Amino acid sequence: MHKSRTVGLAAAALAFTLAVAGCSTKAETAGTAAAPGVSDSTIKLGVLMDLSGPFAGTGKTILDASNVAVKEINAAGGVCDRKLALVTRDHGYDPQKAVAAYDEMDPQVLGYLNILGSPVVTALRDKIEAKDELAGLTTFASTLLGDEHLIVLGATYDIQTINGLDWLVRKGELRSGDSVGHIYLQGEIGENSLRGSKFAAGKLGLKIVGQQIEPTATDLTSQVNALKSAKVKAIVVDSTPKQAASVAAVAQAAGMEVPIMGGVSTFATSLLRTSAAPALTEHYTRLSGLGALGADNAAARKLAAAWRSQYGKAPEASSGVVHAYAMTKLYAEILGKSCEDLTRPGVLKARSAVTDFKLPGLLPPQDFSDPAEPSSREAQVLGVDKGVFAGVEALGDFFASDLAKEYKVPSAG
Incomplete structure (x- = not known):
């Protein structure tokens, strides 16, 4: 059983400098004597990524974006008079490999900035809870809510899908009585999204x-042909980017002139250099609880410029850039609220004090006061455009549909 604690709420203010005042050296030293990953000059955080498996492109992008944020934070003075440092291991999207990597790196870190993949998180949950650690996740499964040890940032897969289907109906792409194909990955990503599509379908x-x-x-091909035989009017896809490209290309070749709406992890910039590019440009949109790196707003432009300065070319997974950047800023804010108790329990307690974290233009307001609730129910629909940085642009503002507000998420609490 995963426990949830109710802690006192405090107003949280976003400060890009993240230099925290009022934390005495004596208090810090007393509070961190036994804390792994904490020294007088450094706070080490773990990153468990897929750098060699099916989401390797996303994993590499996430790691690079985390380093962009860490560089900014450290240049502004760090957190609690210390610099942040990342300790990284590759799990290849293999839960057994992830467990071995966790066991090896855990004595070196205070907590986990980012862990990629629902199956990996499931394999590590008991260990993370037993050690009272705080772990940021690169997954949006609502089944991981209800545990104070885990940070699910933004709208979950099911809520994203609910917002997406509501958007298609409001745009006139779907109407009552229509069939919608949903191609989804085996496991929590797909099944969580399918739960959302079934809820929305029942209401719409x-x-x-x-x-x-x-x-x-x-x-x-066989999946798309089955959906063609079922005469679907739209296709929802939760898959790897290459799989989403296959869906778009096969559907277009089969003469299916229907909208294809992908989940947050279904696009990679390199797809615009493949034969699937015309199909993606014409038919594909992507759902996300995160803003577009190519958006025309100050925050996106600043992050895009920082990325170009450090890495040159556009990232393979722009959503991974925004998510990892935001997660790093969020984790630093949580650390800043625990300067007087830089221990694992101290950091865990500070998590729920963050009630209004936001990066305007990149991330809608996030409230982490209740671990059983999504930090946001807002999503954004993104379109493909070769002319913008990283290939995706916002097709509208963040929104939370009435259905998404009504929906009750499954949680582990």
């Missing part, structure tokens, strides 16, 4: 035709 008078796939599937 739609019929969901599901097609489950494995992360290693490369040719989705």
